[in-house]
Amino acid sequence: MAATEATRAADEAYDVIVLGAGPTGENVADRAHAAGLSAVVVESELVGGECSYWACMPSKALLRPVSARAEARRVPGLKDAADVPLDVPAVLAHRDEFTSYWKDDGQVRWLDSSGIDLVRGHGRLAGPRRVVVDGARVLTARHAVAVCTGSRAVLPPVPGLAEARPWTSREATSAKAVPGRLVVVGGGVVGVEMATAWRALGSSVTLLVRGDGLLPRMEPFAGHLVAESLAEAGVFLRTGVEVREVRREAPGGPVTVLLDSGDEIVADELLIATGRSPRTEDIGLDTVGLTPGSWLDVDDSLRVTGVTGGWLYGVGDVNHRALLTHQGKYQARIAGAAISARARGVPILESDRWGAHAATADRLAVPQVVFTDPEAASVGLTAAAAEQAGYRTRVVDQDLSAVAGASLYADGYRGRARMVVDLDREVLLGATFVGSGVAELLHSATVAVAGEVPLERLWHAVPSYPTISEVWLRLLEAYRG
Incomplete structure (x- = not known):
């Protein structure tokens, strides 16, 4: 069946059902299908997921002109030529092209060409090996259901914050215009990358960090060097501060950020980049004995622990092992291999930590690049x-x-x-x-x-x-x- 033509039946059966059509879910389905299993992907948003439309691709499309100009400024023969403002419309158009203008036709064609079915809608578990889409369409899995629903930005419980409708990573990577003044809260990857991009595009950027430095999960010198560069680029960096309250009187109007120090900062937009939460609050986890909204505990083959029968897998961000697209795809390859092996009755040697069925790199060899300057x-x-x-x-x-x-x-x-x-x-x-x-x-x-x-x-x-x-x-x- 073609991806866009999955037939309706009272109870449609597949070997593998995948919830979520981001890079992780696509790769689980692809690996299962390559092993001879039938697979269907259920997606309520765009096929291609967060990375394609609101994270990796648009953010790096915004950042590449920034780094190219910065490097050209340091090369003899190019310094004067590169000492010009970025062409903002061209940069944003380049970003839009890399997101396929927030259309997923190409991703759907890939699923179709790979022999993987697509069901659009919100999928929820309804007991062991069963998924109900939009409350009506029932899918059953012969071997496995893989939860690949990813994560979303979380807003801290700051008075007035939710009502102020701040940017999250989605708005920061898809904005259609450069804000005159931007406050960024958070010194992790999203915070420093977006401070870098929007400052280079013309925003007056203030970066607020609760701790005493940037990039706290890296070696301390990484945060120090990035902080020095941001300051040289004109970013106002304040560490050791917390946001106490946020006010926005009218939609689209200026936003006021009140700090625990008593200071107030007024900006046109506010980006909150302080953490992620799993997208598992409404996928029926309670029907299989798990807590809705929780991260999924998994073994090294990505099988969810505590679920009878070993049919449920949690792959990518939802297991909180390594919230990175490339690690989600890595996990997908491991999970796909484990699902197909178990479907064939092939024993899995769980003690083989670098074997085909163990996601060992998530603990010992996770690579990450922060695309700042x-x-x-x-x-x-x-x-x-x-x-x-x-x-x-x-x-x-x-x-x-x-x-x-x-x-x-x-x-x-x-x-x-x-x-x-x-x-x-x-x-x-x-x-x-x-x-x-x-x-x-x-x-x-x-x-x-x-x-x-x-x-x-x-x-x-x-x-x-x-x-x-x-x-x-x-x-x-x-x-x-």
Whole structure:
């Protein structure tokens, strides 16, 4: 059956039912179908999910012109040419193109070409292996139901906040015009990326952070370097503050943010980037003994724990293991393999932590890039996390500007690299890079961490000269002494 022509019946049966057609859900269905199982995806919004329309794609489309201009300004021969304002209509049009103008025709065609059915509507569990769509259409799963409904931005319980209709990540990535004044609350990835983008596009941006620094889940120097750059770009950064109250007298009018310090800030828009919650509040979890609105506890094959029969899977953001699109797709590949193996009666060796059916990387080798200027990229454990986990470690730091490739990349290059070494096994536990162009360095670190490559073997991985990747040689030299 074609994706747009799934037939109606009193009780339609599939091998696998997937709730949610974001990248995670699409990949679960694809992996199951590739293994010979029939699959259907149920989606109430746009096929392609948060990443395609309100997160990864639009945010990076907004940020790429910012980083390109910043890098050009540091290259002899381009400095004067690049010292111009961004063409805002062109940047926003570029963003709109990358979101397919918030239409999902192309994604639907992909499902169709892959032999995966699509049912539009709101799906709810109705007991074991049953899903009811919009209260009427009943789907049953022979083998598995995978919950891939993702997460949404959560608003903290601040008086007046909900009534002020603030931006969340969705509005921040899809806005049609540049606000004159923007207040951003939150120093995580969304906060710093959107502060970077909208400041470059012309907003006067104030960034409010409750803690004492930015990017708290990365190495401290990452947040410090990004904060320095934001300040140089004209972002007003205030740390150690909390929002006490928000007021907006009229829709579309100015918004007033009252801080615990007693200060008031008036802006045209307010972006709240302080956390996410699972989209599980109305998908029928109570019909299978789970708590509505909760994160789903899963084992390493992504099977939800505490559900009799082992037929329910929680993949992607909903399990709170690693709220990143690429990790959701990784989990989807693991879940799809586990579902198909169990459907064929093939035993799964759950103790094989790097096997085909275990999402081990979610604990030990999660890569992430923050597309600010400079970029911040990390994988694996930070020094603090490794120490808390009980590893005996050594931390090795390197000034990226001392690498010849960095000097060629940009005048006045600023950056830093760190590797965290497990001294007992002499393998990498984690690595962090901050600087222009470091996003493309990260996969080499991810391979080293996930592969548990011995440092003695990494010594033979010779970086090309002159590239920023030569920092690997410098880190290894510093470790060997």
